[in-house]
Amino acid sequence: MFNSKFGSIPKFYVRAPGRVNIIGEHIDYCGYSVLPMAVEQDMLIAVEPVKTQTLQLANTNPLYPDFSTSSNNIQIDKTKPLWHNYFLCGFKGIQEHFGLSTLTGMNCLVDGNIPPSSGLSSSSALVCCAGLVTLTVLGMNLSKVELAEICAKSERYIGTEGGGMDQSISFLAEEGTAKLIEFSPLRATDVKLPSGAVFVIANSCVEMNKAATSHFNIRVMECRLAAKLLAKYRGLQWGKVLRLEEVQTKLGVSLEEMLWITEDALHPEPYSPEEVCRCLGISLQEFRTQILSPNTQDVLIFKLYQRAKHVYSEAARVLQFKKICEEAPDDTVQLLGELMNQSHASCRDMYECSCPELDQLVDICRKFGAQGSRLTGAGWGGCTVSLVPADKLTSFLANVHQAYYQRSDQNLTFEKQSLFATKPGGGALVFLEA
Ligand code: ADP
Numbered sequence: 560m561f562n563s564k565f566g567s568i569p570k571f572y573v574r575a576p577g578r579v580n581i582i583g584e585h586i587d588y589c590g591y592s593v594l595p596m597a598v599e600q601d602m603l604i605a606v607e608p609v610k611t612q613t614l615q616l617a618n619t620n621p622l623y624p625d626f627s628t629s630s631n632n633i634q635i636d637k638t639k640p641l642w643h644n645y646f647l648c649g650f651k652g653i654q655e656h657f658g659l660s661t662l663t664g665m666n667c668l669v670d671g672n673i674p675p676s677s678g679l680s681s682s683s684a685l686v687c688c689a690g691l692v693t694l695t696v697l698g699m700n701l702s703k704v705e706l707a708e709i710c711a712k713s714e715r716y717i718g719t720e721g722g723g724m725d726q727s728i729s730f731l732a733e734e735g736t737a738k739l740i741e742f743s744p745l746r747a748t749d750v751k752l753p754s755g756a757v758f759v760i761a762n763s764c765v766e767m768n769k770a771a772t773s774h775f776n777i778r779v780m781e782c783r784l785a786a787k788l789l790a791k792y793r794g795l796q797w798g799k800v801l802r803l804e805e806v807q808t809k810l811g812v813s814l815e816e817m818l819w820i821t822e823d824a825l826h827p828e829p830y831s832p833e834e835v836c837r838c839l840g841i842s843l844q845e846f847r848t849q850i851l852s853p854n855t856q857d858v859l860i861f862k863l864y865q866r867a868k869h870v871y872s873e874a875a876r877v878l879q880f881k882k883i884c885e886e887a888p889d890d891t892v893q894l895l896g897e898l899m900n901q902s903h904a905s906c907r908d909m910y911e912c913s914c915p916e917l918d919q920l921v922d923i924c925r926k927f928g929a930q931g932s933r934l935t936g937a938g939w940g941g942c943t944v945s946l947v948p949a950d951k952l953t954s955f956l957a958n959v960h961q962a963y964y965q966r967s968d969q970n971l972t973f974e975k976q977s978l979f980a981t982k983p984g985g986g987a988l989v990f991l992e993a
């Protein structure tokens with residue numbers, strides 16, 4: 560296909576994987592550690608550097624139209640998250656990192672098999688793959704940690720205020736092990752998953768594009784506001800505080816204590832913008848221009864109590880999950896499953912990032928033998944991840960297939976990608992010709 564598109568052959572190929580987040584949802588942008596693993600599905604880009612300063616992009620999937628631009632003038636349209644904009648995020652991130660105003664051009668053919676808008680990070684895999692393509696064309700070197708940090712920052716050009724989990728695991732993943740990803744400074748530690756159980760991904764087949772709606776950024780803003788109110792309540796300088804983790808670190812208390820402080824400081828009734836302004840002693844104008852993102856300016860309700868409770872309890876669950884994996888007691892699989900179930904309940908009830916189809920799928924997975932099941936990724940659609948004892952895998956897959964994908968009242972197209980067992984895959988790679 561590259562040959563028929565560009566009349567030449569690629570000089571090298573780059574791949575970057577998607578991921579499944581096992582536990583730790585919506586807490587990376589609050590500064591807390593998460594526990595993902597890379598999946599086998601990935602973005603693969605075939606590349607030919609060219610002498611002209613033109614960037615030409617094509618895709619093996621006809622859903623994603625060809626795109627061409629001058630490499631000197633990269634414009635990323637935040638209002639329309641078209642596919643090529645994700646590529647441009649990675650491209651621009653590297654260009655800016657090296658302070659280059661001009662870059663050589665290239666012809667690229669993109670081929671991806673990560674289900675899009677399904678919580679398995681197809682968008683970040685594309686950003687990371689494009690970043691590594693650009694670095695390779697330049698003939699420069701960066702560490703995986705630097706690449707992950709650059710791509711996490713540059714994916715925000717698309718308009719979503721994500722954490723850094725997806726880009727970090729796409730670069731730092733290693734085959735055979737899940738990773739605890741910690742931030743500031745970014746680092747990844749191996750987490751050995753229990754033998755005797757398998758992680759299974761099931762797609763609810765409801766797509767949710769993060770950049771096309773404000774759901775995701777509203778949650779980021781609610782966490783930011785909760786952090787500021789908690790900091791003010793405890794007499795900290797709240798002006799520069801952006802993340803819930805900063806409040807905990809500045810107070811030097813445990814996550815459990817942060818849950819009590821949240822109960823004292825915040826109320827379960829939603830906050831209006833006016834009430835937040837009164838609490839912080841700022842004007843609505845300052846509130847909108849200095850705190851909120853462009854796509855959350857008109858939000859009228861902020862659920863600060865619920866969001867903070869989710870974040871502090873989920874952060875604690877990640878640490879417990881890792882501890883259980885390390886200590887490996889006899890009932891490891893059951894204990895890990897319970898944490899996953901608690902995580903889903905908190906995402907559904909406190910963070911409100913589930914949807915009826917995900918709740919139904921999680922119930923079906925548990926009914927047919929999963930020890931634990933939860934939504935994975937941003938939510939509001941997308942996939943679940945379930946922990947299934949290895950000896951139940953075959954019947955689990957058959958029963959879930961029948962119960963969710965073959966129901967007559969649900970018009971779903973079941974694809975091979977919809978329900979599958981997965982294991983920790985490797986990170987991004989460049990394939991050069993020998
Ligand atoms: P995810 O949770 O998968 O990251 P997002 O909604 O954030 O979901 O991003 C999905 C977007 O990523 C798609 O709308 C599309 O623009 C882009 N994308 C995903 N897969 C591909 C692909 N194979 N080729 C080109 N672009 C893709």
Ligand code: NG1
Nearest residue numbers: 584585678680721722723724936937
């Ligand atoms: P996905 O599942 O790719 O939409 C998003 C964020 C993550 C993280 C999760 C929720 C981006 C690129 N990704 O992931 O950083 O916050 O939601 O845990 O914004």
